[in-house]
Amino acid sequence: MSRRMRIWALAWLVASAACSGFTETRGEDAPTTGHAAGVPTATRVPIRYESIGLSTPSPYAPGKIPVVLVHGFWIGPQMWAPLIRTLESDPALASKFQFWTFGYASGDPLPYSAYRLRNALEEARKRFDPERRDPAFDRMVLIGHSMGGILAKLAAVDSGDRFWRLASDSPPDRLVGEPGDAELARGSLVFRARPEVRTVVFIATPHRGGTPDQRLLHDVATRLVRPPDPLLKAYHRLIAANPPDFFKPTFRLGLLTSIDQMRWDSPTLAELLALRPPPTVAMHSIIPIKNGPRGPGGDDGLIGYLSAHLDDVASETIVPAGHFCVESPETVARLRAILIEAAAPRPVEQAGFQLAVPPDVR
Numbered sequence: 001m002s003r004r005m006r007i008w009a010l011a012w013l014v015a016s017a018a019c020s021g022f023t024e025t026r027g028e029d030a031p032t033t034g035h036a037a038g039v040p041t042a043t044r045v046p047i048r049y050e051s052i053g054l055s056t057p058s059p060y061a062p063g064k065i066p067v068v069l070v071h072g073f074w075i076g077p078q079m080w081a082p083l084i085r086t087l088e089s090d091p092a093l094a095s096k097f098q099f100w101t102f103g104y105a106s107g108d109p110l111p112y113s114a115y116r117l118r119n120a121l122e123e124a125r126k127r128f129d130p131e132r133r134d135p136a137f138d139r140m141v142l143i144g145h146s147m148g149g150i151l152a153k154l155a156a157v158d159s160g161d162r163f164w165r166l167a168s169d170s171p172p173d174r175l176v177g178e179p180g181d182a183e184l185a186r187g188s189l190v191f192r193a194r195p196e197v198r199t200v201v202f203i204a205t206p207h208r209g210g211t212p213d214q215r216l217l218h219d220v221a222t223r224l225v226r227p228p229d230p231l232l233k234a235y236h237r238l239i240a241a242n243p244p245d246f247f248k249p250t251f252r253l254g255l256l257t258s259i260d261q262m263r264w265d266s267p268t269l270a271e272l273l274a275l276r277p278p279p280t281v282a283m284h285s286i287i288p289i290k291n292g293p294r295g296p297g298g299d300d301g302l303i304g305y306l307s308a309h310l311d312d313v314a315s316e317t318i319v320p321a322g323h324f325c326v327e328s329p330e331t332v333a334r335l336r337a338i339l340i341e342a343a344a345p346r347p348v349e350q351a352g353f354q355l356a357v358p359p360d361v362r
Contacts, residue, residue: 067141209269
């Protein structure tokens with residue numbers, strides 16, 4: 001596919017999403033945790049997935065490993081319904097895993113959406129396993145499609161001060177403002193990996209963003225999304241509460257959307273690319289290739305191989321499919337193999353082993 005055709009394909013995706021009548025429900029208008037209205041049966045009763053927050057379509061099952069699926073840009077968690085039905089129909093997987101989804105307003109800043117994902121996982125632990133007695137909870141699997149893979153990685157790494165330094169050269173503890181605003185800023189930019197996560201799967205994830213020839217799409221898409229009003233108000237209150245030189249000029253220019261942060265020259269993606277998860281976390285890449293060679297120079301119609309490739313993953317699998325590949329037989333087969341591996345006993349699970357959880361993430 002030529003570069004011009006890729007631009008038109010991307011523009012069509014944005015335009016169709018904007019004109020389809022689908023509107024993303026903001027976090028302040030929807031519950032952060034949802035439960036299914038039904039469970040799949042032989043008659044395929046529809047499952048209800050919350051558009052925002054963590055959705056557990058079936059009642060929590062102690063002893064089963066949670067698999068959290070995170071959608072990509074402008075799609076929504078309902079995209080996972082066919083895949084979940086397929087995986088749940090496999091007795092080898094149904095007996096070991098439970099499948100959840102996480103929904104978010106995909107135009108929101110990446111650090112903010114990842115902050116909400118980490119908080120949702122923490123709240124789920126408090127709700128379902130407050131005594132931390134279920135070892136299956138400590139083997140959680142995150143699966144992210146496209147931009148959802150970026151959020152999944154942001155839940156599995158320690159940030160250090162990399163993202164904070166994009167906003168300010170002053171220490172985070174010198175930030176002043178209303179308690180909720182300051183907590184939101186620090187929690188979004190300085191964070192620890194969620195200790196429950198043991199496996200992360202990236203599907204068609206653009207770790208290096210788009211390409212320079214997608215500037216037209218960026219300019220169109222930025223006109224269609226904006227950060228939510230509560231976040232914008234918190235941002236402006238923090239700007240006003242701190243000295244003029246506390247935040248960097250680039251941060252003071254305005255709050256970026258995920259579209260800004262998914263550009264090929266994004267500082268956010270550059271910092272994330274340098275971060276590695278703890279050694280207890282296995283990362284896997286599933287990279288669809290529709291056009292060109294099955295490697296450098298190939299693409300899935302939207303994302304190039306070089307953007308989706310990571311050097312330090314446990315496995316990389318190229319599947320013959322386009323960007324929206326989560327239902328392709330090759331993708332399903334690879335996911336099944338990864339999940340079977342994730343459920344296998346690990347050396348650290350021998351008798352007498354106890355997971356060390358940092359106090360600040362309990």
